[in-house]
Amino acid sequence: MLVRYSPWQELNALERHLNGLLGDTKVPSARFEKAFIRVPAVELQETKDAIHLKLELPGISAKDLDVQVTEDAVHISGERKSETKTEEKGTTKSEFYYGKFQRVIPLSTRVQNTNVTAEYKDGILNLTLPKTEQEKNKVVKVNL
Known part of the structure:
Protein backbone atom coordinates (compact mmCIF):
# COMPACT_ATOMS: atom_id res chain seq x y z
CA MET A 1 0.00 0.00 0.00
CA LEU A 2 1.31 3.42 -1.00
CA VAL A 3 0.78 6.41 1.27
CA ARG A 4 1.15 9.86 -0.21
CA TYR A 5 3.29 12.26 1.87
CA SER A 6 1.81 15.69 2.43
CA PRO A 7 4.01 18.35 4.05
CA TRP A 8 0.86 20.44 4.65
CA GLN A 9 -0.26 17.93 7.30
CA GLU A 10 2.78 18.84 9.38
CA LEU A 11 2.07 22.55 8.89
CA ASN A 12 -1.56 22.03 9.92
CA ALA A 13 -0.38 20.29 13.10
CA LEU A 14 1.99 23.18 13.80
CA GLU A 15 -0.85 25.65 13.19
CA ARG A 16 -3.07 23.82 15.71
CA HIS A 17 -0.21 23.92 18.22
CA LEU A 18 0.29 27.67 17.69
CA ASN A 19 -3.43 28.29 18.05
CA GLY A 20 -3.29 26.45 21.37
CA LEU A 21 -0.44 28.69 22.52
CA LEU A 22 -2.28 31.84 21.47
CA GLY A 23 -5.50 30.85 23.22
CA ASP A 24 -8.68 31.65 21.32
CA THR A 25 -6.85 33.74 18.73
CA LYS A 26 -6.82 31.83 15.46
CA VAL A 27 -3.98 32.08 12.97
CA PRO A 28 -5.62 32.29 9.53
CA SER A 29 -4.65 29.23 7.49
CA ALA A 30 -3.99 31.03 4.22
CA ARG A 31 -1.77 33.56 5.97
CA PHE A 32 0.03 30.84 7.94
CA GLU A 33 0.87 28.81 4.84
CA LYS A 34 2.48 31.90 3.35
CA ALA A 35 4.31 32.61 6.60
CA PHE A 36 7.57 31.44 5.10
CA ILE A 37 7.20 33.85 2.17
CA ARG A 38 6.53 37.31 3.55
CA GLU A 83 7.77 49.56 17.42
CA THR A 84 9.79 49.42 20.59
CA LYS A 85 7.49 49.83 23.58
CA THR A 86 8.32 49.46 27.22
CA GLU A 87 5.62 47.80 29.27
CA GLU A 88 5.88 47.24 32.97
CA LYS A 89 3.61 44.20 33.20
CA GLY A 90 1.53 42.02 30.95
CA THR A 91 1.88 39.73 28.00
CA THR A 92 1.86 40.65 24.34
CA LYS A 93 0.48 38.27 21.72
CA SER A 94 1.11 39.27 18.15
CA GLU A 95 0.45 37.90 14.66
CA PHE A 96 2.13 40.91 13.05
Whole structure:
Protein backbone atom coordinates (compact mmCIF):
# COMPACT_ATOMS: atom_id res chain seq x y z
CA MET A 1 0.00 0.00 0.00
CA LEU A 2 1.31 3.42 -1.00
CA VAL A 3 0.78 6.41 1.27
CA ARG A 4 1.15 9.86 -0.21
CA TYR A 5 3.29 12.26 1.87
CA SER A 6 1.81 15.69 2.43
CA PRO A 7 4.01 18.35 4.05
CA TRP A 8 0.86 20.44 4.65
CA GLN A 9 -0.26 17.93 7.30
CA GLU A 10 2.78 18.84 9.38
CA LEU A 11 2.07 22.55 8.89
CA ASN A 12 -1.56 22.03 9.92
CA ALA A 13 -0.38 20.29 13.10
CA LEU A 14 1.99 23.18 13.80
CA GLU A 15 -0.85 25.65 13.19
CA ARG A 16 -3.07 23.82 15.71
CA HIS A 17 -0.21 23.92 18.22
CA LEU A 18 0.29 27.67 17.69
CA ASN A 19 -3.43 28.29 18.05
CA GLY A 20 -3.29 26.45 21.37
CA LEU A 21 -0.44 28.69 22.52
CA LEU A 22 -2.28 31.84 21.47
CA GLY A 23 -5.50 30.85 23.22
CA ASP A 24 -8.68 31.65 21.32
CA THR A 25 -6.85 33.74 18.73
CA LYS A 26 -6.82 31.83 15.46
CA VAL A 27 -3.98 32.08 12.97
CA PRO A 28 -5.62 32.29 9.53
CA SER A 29 -4.65 29.23 7.49
CA ALA A 30 -3.99 31.03 4.22
CA ARG A 31 -1.77 33.56 5.97
CA PHE A 32 0.03 30.84 7.94
CA GLU A 33 0.87 28.81 4.84
CA LYS A 34 2.48 31.90 3.35
CA ALA A 35 4.31 32.61 6.60
CA PHE A 36 7.57 31.44 5.10
CA ILE A 37 7.20 33.85 2.17
CA ARG A 38 6.53 37.31 3.55
CA VAL A 39 5.21 39.25 0.58
CA PRO A 40 2.59 41.97 0.13
CA ALA A 41 -0.75 41.14 -1.49
CA VAL A 42 -1.07 42.35 -5.09
CA GLU A 43 -3.97 43.33 -7.33
CA LEU A 44 -3.25 43.75 -11.04
CA GLN A 45 -5.57 45.26 -13.65
CA GLU A 46 -4.69 45.52 -17.32
CA THR A 47 -6.33 48.10 -19.58
CA LYS A 48 -5.70 48.92 -23.24
CA ASP A 49 -3.06 51.53 -22.39
CA ALA A 50 -1.57 50.52 -19.04
CA ILE A 51 -1.18 48.01 -16.24
CA HIS A 52 -2.45 49.19 -12.85
CA LEU A 53 -0.74 47.50 -9.93
CA LYS A 54 -1.94 47.85 -6.35
CA LEU A 55 0.11 46.53 -3.42
CA GLU A 56 -1.07 46.22 0.16
CA LEU A 57 1.66 47.47 2.52
CA PRO A 58 0.06 48.38 5.86
CA GLY A 59 2.30 49.78 8.56
CA ILE A 60 5.22 50.48 6.22
CA SER A 61 6.41 54.02 5.57
CA ALA A 62 7.39 55.11 2.06
CA LYS A 63 11.01 55.61 3.13
CA ASP A 64 11.23 51.87 3.98
CA LEU A 65 10.18 50.81 0.43
CA ASP A 66 12.32 50.24 -2.65
CA VAL A 67 10.37 49.93 -5.92
CA GLN A 68 12.16 49.24 -9.20
CA VAL A 69 10.41 48.75 -12.54
CA THR A 70 11.93 47.10 -15.61
CA GLU A 71 10.16 46.71 -18.95
CA ASP A 72 8.74 43.34 -17.93
CA ALA A 73 8.64 43.21 -14.09
CA VAL A 74 8.18 45.17 -10.87
CA HIS A 75 10.68 44.54 -8.06
CA ILE A 76 9.61 45.65 -4.60
CA SER A 77 11.39 45.27 -1.32
CA GLY A 78 11.03 46.84 2.06
CA GLU A 79 10.94 46.42 5.78
CA ARG A 80 8.25 46.69 8.43
CA LYS A 81 10.02 47.86 11.54
CA SER A 82 8.73 46.91 14.96
CA GLU A 83 7.77 49.56 17.42
CA THR A 84 9.79 49.42 20.59
CA LYS A 85 7.49 49.83 23.58
CA THR A 86 8.32 49.46 27.22
CA GLU A 87 5.62 47.80 29.27
CA GLU A 88 5.88 47.24 32.97
CA LYS A 89 3.61 44.20 33.20
CA GLY A 90 1.53 42.02 30.95
CA THR A 91 1.88 39.73 28.00
CA THR A 92 1.86 40.65 24.34
CA LYS A 93 0.48 38.27 21.72
CA SER A 94 1.11 39.27 18.15
CA GLU A 95 0.45 37.90 14.66
CA PHE A 96 2.13 40.91 13.05
CA TYR A 97 5.15 40.28 10.90
CA TYR A 98 8.16 42.54 11.29
CA GLY A 99 11.14 42.30 9.04
CA LYS A 100 12.30 42.49 5.45
CA PHE A 101 10.42 41.29 2.40
CA GLN A 102 10.90 41.27 -1.35
CA ARG A 103 8.77 40.35 -4.32
CA VAL A 104 9.13 40.30 -8.09
CA ILE A 105 5.90 40.68 -10.07
CA PRO A 106 6.26 39.63 -13.72
CA LEU A 107 4.23 41.70 -16.18
CA SER A 108 2.26 40.20 -19.06
CA THR A 109 3.26 42.98 -21.49
CA ARG A 110 6.19 45.34 -21.85
CA VAL A 111 5.82 48.73 -20.17
CA GLN A 112 7.49 52.12 -20.43
CA ASN A 113 9.41 51.87 -17.18
CA THR A 114 10.56 55.50 -17.50
CA ASN A 115 6.94 56.80 -17.32
CA VAL A 116 5.65 54.96 -14.24
CA THR A 117 3.53 56.96 -11.79
CA ALA A 118 3.14 56.00 -8.14
CA GLU A 119 0.85 56.99 -5.29
CA TYR A 120 1.24 55.72 -1.72
CA LYS A 121 -1.61 56.40 0.67
CA ASP A 122 -3.03 54.58 3.71
CA GLY A 123 -0.74 51.57 3.24
CA ILE A 124 -1.74 51.04 -0.41
CA LEU A 125 0.80 51.56 -3.19
CA ASN A 126 -0.76 52.26 -6.61
CA LEU A 127 1.49 52.03 -9.66
CA THR A 128 0.40 52.97 -13.17
CA LEU A 129 2.63 51.28 -15.73
CA PRO A 130 1.96 52.61 -19.26
CA LYS A 131 2.37 50.03 -22.02
CA THR A 132 4.91 50.55 -24.78
CA GLU A 133 3.54 51.82 -28.10
CA GLN A 134 4.29 48.42 -29.68
CA GLU A 135 2.15 46.68 -27.04
CA LYS A 136 -0.71 49.19 -27.40
CA ASN A 137 -0.85 48.67 -31.14
CA LYS A 138 -0.34 44.92 -31.04
CA VAL A 139 -2.97 43.17 -33.14
CA VAL A 140 -2.92 39.46 -33.78
CA LYS A 141 -4.58 38.22 -36.97
CA VAL A 142 -6.30 34.87 -36.63
CA ASN A 143 -6.41 32.77 -39.78
CA LEU A 144 -9.59 30.77 -40.32
